[in-house]
Amino acid sequence: xxFSELLEETGGFGRYQWIHVSIIIFPSFxxxxxxxxxxxxxxxPTHHCRLPANHSTYNVSHVQMDEKQLLKAFIxxxxxxxxxxxxxxxxxxxxxxxxxxxxxxxxxxxxxECLDGWTFDRSEFLSTTISEWNxxxxxxxxxxxxxxxxxxxxxxxxxxxxxxxxxxxxRSVLLWxxxxxxxxxxxxxxxxxxxxFCIFRFLCGMAVAGLVIAGIxxxxxxxxxxxxxxxxxxxxxxxxxxxxxxxxxxxxLSDWRKLQVALAAPHFLFFANTWWCSExxxxxxxNGRSDVALKNLHRVARVNGKPEMVDKLTREVLDSHMKKExxxxxxxxxxxxxxxxxxxxxxxxxxxVVWFSTSFxxxxxxxxxxxxxxxxxxxxxxxGTVDIFTKFICLFALSLLGRRVCxxxxxxxxxxxxxxNIFIPRDMKxxxxxxxxxxxxxxxxxxxTVYLYTGELYxxxxxxxxxxxxxxxxxxxAMAAPAILILNEVLPALPGLVYGGSALVAGCLACxxxxxxxxxxxxxxxxxxxxxxxxKPTAQESTSLCEGGASECGGLVSAEDVPFKELQDVEEAGLxxx
Numbered sequence: 001x002x003f004s005e006l007l008e009e010t011g012g013f014g015r016y017q018w019i020h021v022s023i024i025i026f027p028s029f030x031x032x033x034x035x036x037x038x039x040x041x042x043x044x045p046t047h048h049c050r051l052p053a054n055h056s057t058y059n060v061s062h063v064q065m066d067e068k069q070l071l072k073a074f075i076x077x078x079x080x081x082x083x084x085x086x087x088x089x090x091x092x093x094x095x096x097x098x099x100x101x102x103x104x105x106x107x108x109x110x111x112x113e114c115l116d117g118w119t120f121d122r123s124e125f126l127s128t129t130i131s132e133w134n135x136x137x138x139x140x141x142x143x144x145x146x147x148x149x150x151x152x153x154x155x156x157x158x159x160x161x162x163x164x165x166x167x168x169x170x171r172s173v174l175l176w177x178x179x180x181x182x183x184x185x186x187x188x189x190x191x192x193x194x195x196x197f198c199i200f201r202f203l204c205g206m207a208v209a210g211l212v213i214a215g216i217x218x219x220x221x222x223x224x225x226x227x228x229x230x231x232x233x234x235x236x237x238x239x240x241x242x243x244x245x246x247x248x249x250x251x252x253l254s255d256w257r258k259l260q261v262a263l264a265a266p267h268f269l270f271f272a273n274t275w276w277c278s279e280x281x282x283x284x285x286x287n288g289r290s291d292v293a294l295k296n297l298h299r300v301a302r303v304n305g306k307p308e309m310v311d312k313l314t315r316e317v318l319d320s321h322m323k324k325e326x327x328x329x330x331x332x333x334x335x336x337x338x339x340x341x342x343x344x345x346x347x348x349x350x351x352x353v354v355w356f357s358t359s360f361x362x363x364x365x366x367x368x369x370x371x372x373x374x375x376x377x378x379x380x381x382x383x384g385t386v387d388i389f390t391k392f393i394c395l396f397a398l399s400l401l402g403r404r405v406c407x408x409x410x411x412x413x414x415x416x417x418x419x420x421n422i423f424i425p426r427d428m429k430x431x432x433x434x435x436x437x438x439x440x441x442x443x444x445x446x447x448x449t450v451y452l453y454t455g456e457l458y459x460x461x462x463x464x465x466x467x468x469x470x471x472x473x474x475x476x477x478a479m480a481a482p483a484i485l486i487l488n489e490v491l492p493a494l495p496g497l498v499y500g501g502s503a504l505v506a507g508c509l510a511c512x513x514x515x516x517x518x519x520x521x522x523x524x525x526x527x528x529x530x531x532x533x534x535x536k537p538t539a540q541e542s543t544s545l546c547e548g549g550a551s552e553c554g555g556l557v558s559a560e561d562v563p564f565k566e567l568q569d570v571e572e573a574g575l576x577x578x
Contacts, residue, residue: 011305016303025219035208037246041129042130045131046124145198147367185267217280218280240391244380347458361415411442417438422493
């Protein structure tokens, strides 16, 4: 018997679990908004060079002009010939262009940079970081750098706070992270400069990554096995709904400083609510604090309407249930074990590419909504809605077609759609938007699949380490995706070629992964080698695996012997990797 049986005896998925899950999951309505808010906080308004400060002194009294006519004399048209150039103006005003029937050739007229700054249209955005710090023309790449820095914080936060939650407890870290996101998120609205804003966004990225890890872990460690898929599905849907929430906030606020506060301030409330939650009893037991764990379990029993368990559940009963988990918690496996043998090496290398490309393509499509030429708020709403549908469709397809087919198909189809969009003229907005939604839907489905697939490919003794190790590539992909958008300045088709090519390569590599549908989960590394590499590990490999901490080399380790084995159910829920 293990900890899961203790949870069942104290009420299973009772009143305590419902309250606990609600408190932990509710903040996810805003977490994905943090990842994608740069679309709005750093939206690029229509702009052109500000007219010279002395333009009103020019002798134009003989012509009655409105502002639009006046701009013709100062601002040239761009290469398309349909709109004003955003980054240059005439050195001298061209008054003859005001006459509508003028056919003068202006291609030889001398132009200059925007020496007096820019004028921004405020019909779509009242204020963004772009208009605040003039991040246009030569400084345009700094827009994408904001998102890259944020995702860098996400990467660092996942590593740092994942470790801290194992050392200091899930609840303690969760409390700190809600406070960190609330404080630095609100502080970012007061940023006096671009540099300060980037620093705050980095710290917010760290907090969001930590909240995801600590929140999911704390939830799963208080929820019985049979209810974990439900909890994971709820969390996954919340993440999709948060994209719709972002569209609403951005539309009604339309100011980047107000948006920062709206998305961060609620975490002060989440910080206060989290005090109600109990620290993970499993973590307390494995860290030698069984007395505190026993008090927490007594509290759970009382809230769940099982007061008789308070007397029945004693320290001796607790120790007897957790004996095997305490013993196996001493086993040690490292990331090196993921590459030591042939079968594990093949799985890990393929998953590296799949995780990277999935995140890379997903954020490549999500982080430049303005490229589609439609209302950016409507685009965000559509993208969020598509994510919800694809999550449910993916869950059915995984059971019918298998993991490998779904994983490979999602990536290859996404790459085909991304490639196709390159050749669609920009004035065909409806078609481009439809293809973009399908592409994002397939990459979102790939995220769901790879979470489940990774958990089924890696053996129980190293499953959590493997999932954490390969999913780091998703953070790197998310960091790289905004930077690739800078290539749009060189050739508009380049970003699509890079995103699509990456998804195509990953889809092909996914074909080399073994199928896991309806197959028993591997328990040891030996099991993986025998089942999927087509051979038994050599004597030297088996010896090294034993030295790595496997308690029963050559045999299977019982699922009950492995701490945190139940986290497999989190992966089966198809959680979004952000």
